Amino acid sequence: MHDTQPLAIEARGLVKRFDGVLAVDGIDIAVPEGSIFGILGPNGAGKTTTLRMLLGIIDPDVGTRRVLGSENPHALANRIGYLPEERGLYPAMKAVDAIAFVGALRGLPTAEGRRRGYRLLEEHGFAHIADRQIRQMSKGQAQTVQLLATLVHDPALVVLDEPFSGLDAISQGRLERTIRGLAENGTTVIFSTHVLAHAERLCERIAIIAGGRVPFHGLVTEARDRLPPQVHLETRVIDGPWRAALPADAQPQVKAAGGALWAFSLPDDGVEPLLIALVEGQAGIQSLSIERAGLHDAFVAIAGEAAAKALEEETGAARGAGA
Numbered sequence: 001m002h003d004t005q006p007l008a009i010e011a012r013g014l015v016k017r018f019d020g021v022l023a024v025d026g027i028d029i030a031v032p033e034g035s036i037f038g039i040l041g042p043n044g045a046g047k048t049t050t051l052r053m054l055l056g057i058i059d060p061d062v063g064t065r066r067v068l069g070s071e072n073p074h075a076l077a078n079r080i081g082y083l084p085e086e087r088g089l090y091p092a093m094k095a096v097d098a099i100a101f102v103g104a105l106r107g108l109p110t111a112e113g114r115r116r117g118y119r120l121l122e123e124h125g126f127a128h129i130a131d132r133q134i135r136q137m138s139k140g141q142a143q144t145v146q147l148l149a150t151l152v153h154d155p156a157l158v159v160l161d162e163p164f165s166g167l168d169a170i171s172q173g174r175l176e177r178t179i180r181g182l183a184e185n186g187t188t189v190i191f192s193t194h195v196l197a198h199a200e201r202l203c204e205r206i207a208i209i210a211g212g213r214v215p216f217h218g219l220v221t222e223a224r225d226r227l228p229p230q231v232h233l234e235t236r237v238i239d240g241p242w243r244a245a246l247p248a249d250a251q252p253q254v255k256a257a258g259g260a261l262w263a264f265s266l267p268d269d270g271v272e273p274l275l276i277a278l279v280e281g282q283a284g285i286q287s288l289s290i291e292r293a294g295l296h297d298a299f300v301a302i303a304g305e306a307a308a309k310a311l312e313e314e315t316g317a318a319r320g321a322g323a
């Protein structure tokens with residue numbers, strides 16, 4: 001981020017307690033205008049509480065927040081679209097009416113809301129359910145309609161609480177495209193998730209939140225650079241003097257057809273001494289790649305094994321529930 005880039009959201013030191021329980025413990029967040037920002041963390045980490053403080057639904061006990069230039073975000077509701085964690089539209093309403101209704105709550109005339117509702121549904125391949133009642137829809141369809149309702153008044157800032165949960169893989173891909181399209185048009189998007197892959201694909205910047213604290217906020221690339229790059233190597237030979245150039249804990253995965261696969265962190269002295277040792281020692285390099293660490297490994301390094309395990313358990317539970 002350039003220092004001069006305007007911020008859609010700037011929060012400093014937000015603290016929130018509920019009945020003496022510390023839900024959020026001093027969060028800083030900076031979201032540049034027109035960017036996609038992810039809040040990553042397991043259940044109970046404080047994501048929803050943070051989003052609600054940014055929206056002005058609840059006030060922090062301590063700290064400041066400035067959203068779209070205002071210190072009173074609640075007064076800006078007409079410029080913000082919010083998909084809450086609790087899903088729900090009136091079951092008897094038709095999709096297009098439900099979208100227009102949510103738009104009307106944000107100041108959009110109903111006739112215009114219906115017109116835009118039809119257009120949004122069509123753009124998202126949902127024209128065929130425009131006049132269907134919410135109660136006649138699958139959970140995923142109803143959730144997509146609710147997301148479109150969040151966007152109908154053309155907000156400058158879109159806040160999505162766990163938008164991917166409850167969607168199948170195709171709908172998740174469609175939602176990723178929608179989020180990218182919003183940012184391309186200058187809309188700022190902030191979303192919470194416990195699935196790292198969505199954030200890794202979509203976000204330039206993230207906050208990692210665990211137990212109400214933010215051990216990292218900044219560029220995804222910076223998070224990944226917290227770990228050394230990873231070397232993936234395939235050798236024809238399994239042993240030789242060249243092994244001294246590999247980290248002591250690098251273990252070979254011996255291949256049935258001969259040779260071995262290795263994966264280890266790039267040594268501090270870089271790739272050249274390693275390459276020289278491999279070539280001179282006739283290790284028989286079959287392939288070698290050096291890659292930046294993935295967001296998952298970065299998350300483990302930053303938030304700790306326990307938080308990463310909690311994330312994985314949730315992702316597994318969601319898959320088990322057919323999400």
Ligand SMILES: Nc1ncnc2c1ncn2[C@@H]1O[C@H](COP(=O)(O)OP(=O)(O)OP(=O)(O)O)[C@@H](O)[C@H]1O
Pocket residue numbers: 018019021022023024041042043044045046047048049050085
């Ligand atoms: N209104 C409330 N009253 C009491 N405790 C609350 C309230 N809202 C949240 N908490 C507590 O604050 C902590 C953070 O909750 P929060 O909902 O922000 O987490 P989260 O990261 O969004 O998790 P989830 O994905 O499960 O919603 C939890 O321990 C939760 O039980």
